[in-house]
Amino acid sequence: MAWFKRARKPIVSGSKDKASRVPEGLWVKCPSCSQAIYNKDLAASLNVCPKCGHHFRVSAAERLKMLFDDGAWTEHDRDLRSTDPLNFTDTKPYKARLTATIAATGLKDAVIVGTGRIEGIETVVAAMEYGFIGGSMGVVVGEKITRAVERALARRSPLVIVCCSGGARMMEGALSLMQMAKICGALARLDRERLPYISVLTDPTTGGVTASFAMLGDLNVAEPKALIGFAGPRVIEQTIRQKLPEGFQRSEFLLEKGMIDLVIDRRELKATLAQALRFMGAAPAEAPSPPRAERPEVSEPAPQT
Ligand SMILES: [Zn+2]
Numbered sequence: 001m002a003w004f005k006r007a008r009k010p011i012v013s014g015s016k017d018k019a020s021r022v023p024e025g026l027w028v029k030c031p032s033c034s035q036a037i038y039n040k041d042l043a044a045s046l047n048v049c050p051k052c053g054h055h056f057r058v059s060a061a062e063r064l065k066m067l068f069d070d071g072a073w074t075e076h077d078r079d080l081r082s083t084d085p086l087n088f089t090d091t092k093p094y095k096a097r098l099t100a101t102i103a104a105t106g107l108k109d110a111v112i113v114g115t116g117r118i119e120g121i122e123t124v125v126a127a128m129e130y131g132f133i134g135g136s137m138g139v140v141v142g143e144k145i146t147r148a149v150e151r152a153l154a155r156r157s158p159l160v161i162v163c164c165s166g167g168a169r170m171m172e173g174a175l176s177l178m179q180m181a182k183i184c185g186a187l188a189r190l191d192r193e194r195l196p197y198i199s200v201l202t203d204p205t206t207g208g209v210t211a212s213f214a215m216l217g218d219l220n221v222a223e224p225k226a227l228i229g230f231a232g233p234r235v236i237e238q239t240i241r242q243k244l245p246e247g248f249q250r251s252e253f254l255l256e257k258g259m260i261d262l263v264i265d266r267r268e269l270k271a272t273l274a275q276a277l278r279f280m281g282a283a284p285a286e287a288p289s290p291p292r293a294e295r296p297e298v299s300e301p302a303p304q305t
Contacts (some may be wrong), residue, residue, distance in 0.1 A: 030054050046266050055223050055266055057203060060112040060129035063162050067125055067270055073116035077147055080140045081108040086173050094171040097133065105131050109140035110165070113148045115155070119274035120284030124152040127162040130204075134166035137209055141169075142179025145213065149186035149197075158196040158282045160273060163214040167207015180212035187216050196280035198273060201228050201251070201260065219276055221262040222251035223269075228260070 027036045032054035042049075046066055047056040058066075065071040081102070088094040102108060110132035115124050126148045128135045145161065152159040168176040190197055199217030201210075203226035210230050214220070222228060229249035237244055247253045251263045264272050 028056075048266050053224065053265065055203065055225065057130060057164070058266075059131060060107070060127040060162075060164075063127040064112060064114050064116075064125060066266075067118055067127075067160070067162075067273070068114070068116035069119065073114035073125070076113045076115065076151065077144050079108055080144060082138055082140050082172065084171075085139065085175055086171070088171040088173070090171065097171070101132055105129065107132055109138070109144070110135045111141045111144050113144050113151075115151065115157070117285060118160075118270060118277065121274060121277050121282045122155065122157045122285045123160055123277065123282075124148050124155070124157055125160045125162065128164040128209075130164045130166075133169060133171075135164045135209075136166055136169035136176070137179055138169035138172040138176045139179065142176070142182050145179075145183050146186045149183070149190050152195055152197075153190055153193055156193075156195060158198070158277050158280070159190060160198045160200060161213060161217075162200045162202060163205040163209050164202045165205060165207070165209040165214075167209055177208060180208050183213045184216065187213060191218075196277055196282060198276060200269070200273075201226055203227050206230065206232075215259075218280065219262070220260045221264050221269075221272070222254065222260050223266055224251055224263055226251045228254055 026039050028039060028042055029036055030049040030052060032049060033052035035049060035051045037049060037051075042056070047058050047062070048054070049056070064073050082094075082098055084095050084098065086094075107129055110129050111126055112129065113124070113126045115122065117123065118125075126145050128141070148161075149159060168179070170176070187197060196219075197217050198219045198221065199214050201214055201220065201222040203223060205214050205222075205226065205228045207230065210228060214228075227249055228251060231239075233244050233248060245253075251260065254260045255263050262272070
């Protein structure tokens with residue numbers, strides 16, 4: 001026989017019922033400072049933790065929405081998709097992986113290219129989507145970004161690429177590596193035409209993307225604490241047989257070493273891009289060019305004979 005007997009009914013805690021009333025996903029816990037953040041507050045601060053400034057990863061569509069005026073843009077080459085040229089299979093066939101990712105993300109590949117205005121300046125922006133096979137660069141990403149550069153050339157407008165990628169897409173083998181040269185070739189033409197190109201490096205930017213267009217901007221800017229590098233730290237440590245310094249491959253470290261030009265808080269990104277584009281000679285589309293008649297005639301140099 002037991003020594004004690006519970007005479008009264010135990011107090012029933014209502015917490016279980018209460019918890020079920022809060023819709024899932026209403027609060028997000030910051031991985032950096034453990035602060036619980038209300039979803040709408042997080043969205044309002046462009047997915048940056050209001051307490052510690054941790055930058056959450058954002059999708060390509062959200063990125064374009066926050067960069068373009070009124071969140072409006074025209075998308076290009078939406079329907080390009082990979083044909084699986086190598087008939088590749090790893091843990092599952094690449095074709096099946098593509099089909100599943102297309103269904104999950106609603107995108108055909110890992111980049112969205114759009115044209116719109118940034119503080120009135122007509123700009124071509126390519127934003128990479130990490131959710132699509134790690135933002136990896138295959139034939140489609142290469143082609144879409146190359147076309148984005150050509151579009152900027154044709155329209156004589158500046159180009160912004162928002163990088164977010166694990167590197168080249170291994171399922172497309174050497175074909176994905178060729179995209180590095182292809183995009184760089186197109187960017188060289190943009191450079192010769194003296195049109196501005198700004199590269200925005202976000203967490204993470206690694207591998208073949210870092211080794212090509214991500215580092216070729218007239219201005220290379222990064223978001224705070226973004227992982228930016230070529231090979232992973234473990235591979236480097238094994239190769240050079242040395243311990244790597246603290247904060248290695250993060251934006252602030254790369255800024256200190258002169259690899260990038262600026263570290264910008266996402267909440268100031270759009271204004272900073274617009275300011276840089278204006279500095280590089282891009283003019284808002286609305287601003288009318290000065291009428292020719294008002295220009296003094298003497299400023300025209302007389303033809304020398
Ligand atoms: Zn935080």
